Amino acid sequence: MAQIVFAAAAPHAPAIVGLFDKAPADSQKVVKDTYAAITRELIAAKPDVLIVFANDHLANSRITFYPDFLIGAGETHRGPHEWFQEWIGCRDYAAKGNPAVAKALFQGMTRRGVRMSLRDENLKFDDNISVPVTMTNLDTTEITLVPVLQNCTVPPFPDAKRCFDVGHALRDFIANDLPADMRVGLFGSGGLSHEPGGVKYYKIDEAFDRRFLELSAGGDHKALLSEMTVERMEEAGIGGTAEVLSWFPVMAAIGERPGRSFGYTGWPSFRCGVGGVIWDLGKEQ
Numbered sequence: 001m002a003q004i005v006f007a008a009a010a011p012h013a014p015a016i017v018g019l020f021d022k023a024p025a026d027s028q029k030v031v032k033d034t035y036a037a038i039t040r041e042l043i044a045a046k047p048d049v050l051i052v053f054a055n056d057h058l059a060n061s062r063i064t065f066y067p068d069f070l071i072g073a074g075e076t077h078r079g080p081h082e083w084f085q086e087w088i089g090c091r092d093y094a095a096k097g098n099p100a101v102a103k104a105l106f107q108g109m110t111r112r113g114v115r116m117s118l119r120d121e122n123l124k125f126d127d128n129i130s131v132p133v134t135m136t137n138l139d140t141t142e143i144t145l146v147p148v149l150q151n152c153t154v155p156p157f158p159d160a161k162r163c164f165d166v167g168h169a170l171r172d173f174i175a176n177d178l179p180a181d182m183r184v185g186l187f188g189s190g191g192l193s194h195e196p197g198g199v200k201y202y203k204i205d206e207a208f209d210r211r212f213l214e215l216s217a218g219g220d221h222k223a224l225l226s227e228m229t230v231e232r233m234e235e236a237g238i239g240g241t242a243e244v245l246s247w248f249p250v251m252a253a254i255g256e257r258p259g260r261s262f263g264y265t266g267w268p269s270f271r272c273g274v275g276g277v278i279w280d281l282g283k284e285q
Contacts (some may be wrong), residue, residue, distance in 0.1 A: 002178035004171075006045035007254045008038050008243055009188030009216070009247040010276030012131035015108045016172065017090045023200070026272035027265040027274070034276040035135040035158075040141070041278055042136055047185035049144045051105070053246040054128035054189035056149035059121075060246045061250070066154040067117035069109075069166070070128075072147040079125035086155040090134045098144035105146065108177040109211065112169040116148070123149065141183070143185070150249075152242040159230050162223070162247050167252020174253070181196040188250040190243030192273030204266035205236035207275035212244060216251065217259040217278045239273070247277075254279055 016031045023031070042050070059066060060082065074097045099120070106118040116204060123129075131138055131148050151157045158166065174184050192203040192212065215224045233241040257279045262276035 001175040001180055002182040003183055004174060004186060004254055004281060005183045005248050006042055006050075007187075007257070007281060008041070008276060009193050009250055009274055009276040010038060010132065011274050012033055012127045012189045013194070013270055013274060014127040014131065015272065016271045016274060017131060017134070018222040023267055023270065024056075027267040027270070030263040030274055033133050033242065034274070037262050037278060038276060039136040042185060045185060047143055047183045048103050049105035049146055049182070050185040050187055050188045051146045051148060052129060052132065052136065052189055052251070053148050053150055053249050055152050055246055056245045057126055057128065058153060059124040061125055062147060063154055066151055068151045068158050069114070069116040070123070070149040070265060071102050071106050071116055071118045072097065072123045072149070073099045073106075073118050073120050074122050075120070077098060077125065077129065077145050077147060080124050080130040081124040081126060090130050091141040093130070093133050094106065095133050095139040095145045096142070098146050101144070102120060102146045104177055105148075105173065108173040109169055112172060114166050114169045123147065128189055131185060150246050151246050155240065156244065157242070158244065160225050160228055160248055163248035164225065164252040169247035170249055171253040173177065182276060186253055188247035188270035190246035190274060191241065192239035192244060194269070194272035195237035196240045198238050200237055201271060202268045204268060204273045205241070206266045206273065208232065208236035208241070209210045209266065210264060213261050213264060213275050216247060217261050219256040219258045221256050221281070251279070
């Protein structure tokens with residue numbers, strides 16, 4: 001069976017790129033330490049493919065026909081899309097795709113009762129994929145990328161429990177449908193607390209973020225599902241905080257594993273709480 005060799009999650013806030021040099025030293029350290037550790041362990045794990053669950057921000061689908069999960073099956077994933085280039089402030093990239101895994105994921109998840117959509121063309125990537133790809137320099141490696149853009153914006157979107165169901169199906173798909181010698185990495189791109197364009201635009205819910213990181217790194221899925229409801233996410237920041245739902249399929253797929261965090265910053269000008277987790281796949285709770 002294929003093996004999950006890497007699992008991590010972190011925010012993709014564009015300001016951690018565009019405003020990094022203006023951030024206080026302690027906030028810079030959190031960003032540096034988090035993405036440096038993710039990069040180091042991703043390279044060391046040597047996955048053949050990295051499946052990234054990220055959030056779609058109304059760039060790829062109409063509101064009246066909005067898929068909960070959209071898989072990118074392109075040969076190459078280029079970004080950021082020109083509309084977002086100046087806003088994000090990151091460099092251009094071209095990451096290798098994996099159409100075979102993307103199409104197998106679509107078929108395998110459908111058989112397991114998880115309906116996803118699939119597109120062969122290059123999707124319009126904003127910070128969702130652009131930040132993690134450029135922060136880890138994924139495009140300079142031989143690791144292939146399969147992006148899965150997740151609806152956390154247009155209601156009714158998948159809640160925490162549904163995202164866990166998706167993760168359980170993902171685990172079964174990896175174990176039974178992919179080549180036996182394939183090495184798979186998983187990454188959740190989204191969060192933490194923020195309210196884009198809302199009344200809390202510069203207000204970070206530090207209490208939510210720290211508790212979310214604690215539960216995620218602790219591997220206590222029962223507590224995570226009990227406490228981290230969509231209602232609590234919306235309380236922490238409408239229209240943005242629910243991006244953390246992209247972490248849930250990753251956590252469900254690996255089971256109750258402990259993880260490591262690399263600090264936290266709620267610097268207001270990032271307009272998003274920042275902190276990440278890498279899970280230890282060698283240990284079970």
